[in-house]
Amino acid sequence: MPPVPRRAPKGGIHPDPSKTWLRRAWPIVRAHRALLATSLTCSFAGLIVQVWIPDLVRIGIDEALVARTGDLTVYVGLIAVLAVTQGVINFLARLYLLRTAYEMEYDLRNIVFTHLMRMSYAFYDRAQSGELLSRATSDIRAVQMYLAFGPSILVQCTIAGVAFALMLSINAPLAVVAMLTMPVIAVLGVRMRKAIFPVSWLIQSRLAGVATVVDENVQGVRIVKAFAAEQRQVDTLARAADRVRWAYTTDSRIRGRWLPVMDNLPRLGLAMVLLIGGLMVLDGNATVGTIVAFNSYVLMLQPPFRMLGMIIMMGQRAAASAQRIYEILDTPTEVLDPVTPVVPEPRGDVRFEGARFAYPDGTVALDGLDLHVRPGETVALVGATGSGKSTVARLAARFYDVTAGLVLIDGADVRDYPLPTLRDRVGIVPDEPFLFSVSLHDNIAFGHPEATREQVVTAAVAAGAHAFIEKLPEGYDTVVGERGYTLSGGQRQRVAIARALLVNPPVLILDDATSAIDVRVEHEIHEALRDLMHDRTTIVVAHRLATIGLADRVVLIENGRAIASGTHAQLLANEPRYNRVLATNVSEVTI
Numbered sequence: 001m002p003p004v005p006r007r008a009p010k011g012g013i014h015p016d017p018s019k020t021w022l023r024r025a026w027p028i029v030r031a032h033r034a035l036l037a038t039s040l041t042c043s044f045a046g047l048i049v050q051v052w053i054p055d056l057v058r059i060g061i062d063e064a065l066v067a068r069t070g071d072l073t074v075y076v077g078l079i080a081v082l083a084v085t086q087g088v089i090n091f092l093a094r095l096y097l098l099r100t101a102y103e104m105e106y107d108l109r110n111i112v113f114t115h116l117m118r119m120s121y122a123f124y125d126r127a128q129s130g131e132l133l134s135r136a137t138s139d140i141r142a143v144q145m146y147l148a149f150g151p152s153i154l155v156q157c158t159i160a161g162v163a164f165a166l167m168l169s170i171n172a173p174l175a176v177v178a179m180l181t182m183p184v185i186a187v188l189g190v191r192m193r194k195a196i197f198p199v200s201w202l203i204q205s206r207l208a209g210v211a212t213v214v215d216e217n218v219q220g221v222r223i224v225k226a227f228a229a230e231q232r233q234v235d236t237l238a239r240a241a242d243r244v245r246w247a248y249t250t251d252s253r254i255r256g257r258w259l260p261v262m263d264n265l266p267r268l269g270l271a272m273v274l275l276i277g278g279l280m281v282l283d284g285n286a287t288v289g290t291i292v293a294f295n296s297y298v299l300m301l302q303p304p305f306r307m308l309g310m311i312i313m314m315g316q317r318a319a320a321s322a323q324r325i326y327e328i329l330d331t332p333t334e335v336l337d338p339v340t341p342v343v344p345e346p347r348g349d350v351r352f353e354g355a356r357f358a359y360p361d362g363t364v365a366l367d368g369l370d371l372h373v374r375p376g377e378t379v380a381l382v383g384a385t386g387s388g389k390s391t392v393a394r395l396a397a398r399f400y401d402v403t404a405g406l407v408l409i410d411g412a413d414v415r416d417y418p419l420p421t422l423r424d425r426v427g428i429v430p431d432e433p434f435l436f437s438v439s440l441h442d443n444i445a446f447g448h449p450e451a452t453r454e455q456v457v458t459a460a461v462a463a464g465a466h467a468f469i470e471k472l473p474e475g476y477d478t479v480v481g482e483r484g485y486t487l488s489g490g491q492r493q494r495v496a497i498a499r500a501l502l503v504n505p506p507v508l509i510l511d512d513a514t515s516a517i518d519v520r521v522e523h524e525i526h527e528a529l530r531d532l533m534h535d536r537t538t539i540v541v542a543h544r545l546a547t548i549g550l551a552d553r554v555v556l557i558e559n560g561r562a563i564a565s566g567t568h569a570q571l572l573a574n575e576p577r578y579n580r581v582l583a584t585n586v587s588e589v590t591i
């Protein structure tokens with residue numbers, strides 16, 4: 001089944017950080033203004049009908065029951081028709097409001113996720129995934145709620161004005177009496193929300209804390225079990241859960257203190273209308289119908305006044321959430337596509353010229369590296385741990401940009417390539433391959449989703465993965481467990497190599513990508529690679545003598561520099577530093 005085409009977000013976030021959060025979000029509101037306006041119009045119409053009904057009840061009582069000049073059934077019929085109309089309008093208002101809300105949420109999610117996907121390695125080195133997750137979910141929800149529901153609550157509040165005007169026209173003094181408790185309800189509502197606001201933040205952050213504990217322990221369950229730390233981790237979760245419980249209890253206590261007062265105030269309003277209105281009826285200054293209608297208004301009007309507090313708090317919450325979202329959106333990606341891209345003929349020539357690089361935290365990883373790997377050559381990078389070997393791989397694929405010097409692929413600066421072209425030219429297989437919870441076919445075809453089964457199988461054969469995949473009950477259609485944990489480490493690495501091979505990059509970098517693979521199988525993989533493409537350049541970060549043995553040339557890396565180069569035998573004979581590294585950092589699996 002072909003995937004459903006993605007609808008591009010209709011609105012965006014204004015890029016100017018000096019604008020207020022609402023002005024920056026305004027393009028999203030504007031993009032959905034037709035839906036929002038429809039929902040608000042329906043909601044306004046529904047409220048007008050709602051205000052109208054008590055007035056009809058009043059006229060019905062006064063004319064059909066008290067004065068006996070009207071026909072009761074006419075009023076009952078009219079009220080029934082209005083009630084049905086109100087039901088229909090309210091249904092439409094709700095429908096359109098929710099549609100507006102979810103359309104806005106869709107846009108916000110797409111904008112944030114697209115930006116996250118564009119961010120470079122350096123951003124993810126600093127970011128915490130739990131934090132990003134919460135920004136991409138609850139913060140987006142908070143902003144969406146305010147943008148969509150805020151105007152609707154405001155409409156409900158304006159209707160209070162309409163109802164008050166109607167009451168004034170019927171009986172001004174009694175209208176004032178009916179409205180007396182409303183400001184008190186509004187003030188109490190605002191105060192209650194103010195008291196609840198910090199606690200609700202606490203609840204959110206503590207819930208995120210629980211989610212982090214659960215997430216980490218599910219992800220890291222193998223380590224937890226390996227160290228028999230189950231009970232300790234359960235205790236950690238219990239403590240996090242207890243903090244949530246405390247926050248929720250505090251929240252309930254605050255609500256418990258305010259809500260009875262807020263709930264009883266309208267009853268006080270009803271009593272006052274009955275008392276003052278009753279006296280007026282006895283004096284002939286009001287009708288019985290008026291008292292009944294005003295009773296309905298007192299009950300009808302209190303929710304908008306209660307919601308005033310809510311809307312203020314929603315606004316504060318949305319403002320804070322929007323800032324957290326904007327923080328992500330305002331972070332520029334360090335690795336940008338070039339303005340005038342160059343795309344030379346692919347040959348597989350890799351050259352580092354005086355390359356210097358420090359990670360964002362300041363750790364210097366490359367310190368003037370000079371390295372030239374010719375087309376078709378297989379070079380092994382050998383060095384002590386932390387010497388900068390993996391960094392070479394990351395810079396060749398431009399996951400980061402050099403701080404000084406040059407990285408050239410086929411004579412062109414990697415910064416001048418369009419990023420997708422560069423990533424097609426330089427394939428990287430990391431030591432810890434990440435597999436998605438999809439079929440093996442889809443995992444291997446990740447770089448080229450349109451690849452045929454034949455292409456996938458060819459790549460798998462070359463990577464030494466075909467034999468084990470074929471033996472699985474569902475073969476290439478087997479869906480691997482989360483992160484590929486249903487496969488062995490070596491099998492995962494072979495699938496990752498197949499994934500890189502399918503793209504057929506002229507430069508292939510295996511960053512210790514065969515560490516979990518049997519030496520014999522590794523040899524077969526390299527033979528297959530050699531057969532598959534004679535002129536492919538391969539750089540292997542090697543930690544085993546067996547892997548080193550597969551290379552044409554070995555480059556010794558120390559403190560971010562290439563300090564020696566030659567065949568394994570040459571270095572072994574002439575380079576004491578090479579011998580030292582072999583002794584301490586390379587496992588003694590014979591070639």
Ligand SMILES: Nc1ncnc2c1ncn2[C@@H]1O[C@H](COP(=O)(O)OP(=O)(O)OP(=O)(O)O)[C@@H](O)[C@H]1O
Nearest residue numbers: 125359361363365384385386387388389390391392
């Ligand atoms: N994401 C990162 N953020 C900060 N520093 C990093 C990061 N990745 C690596 N480093 C540091 O950069 C230096 C070079 O790391 P690199 O991973 O390139 O070494 P390596 O030679 O591949 O090591 P190993 O053989 O242990 O894999 C080390 O000091 C390391 O601690």
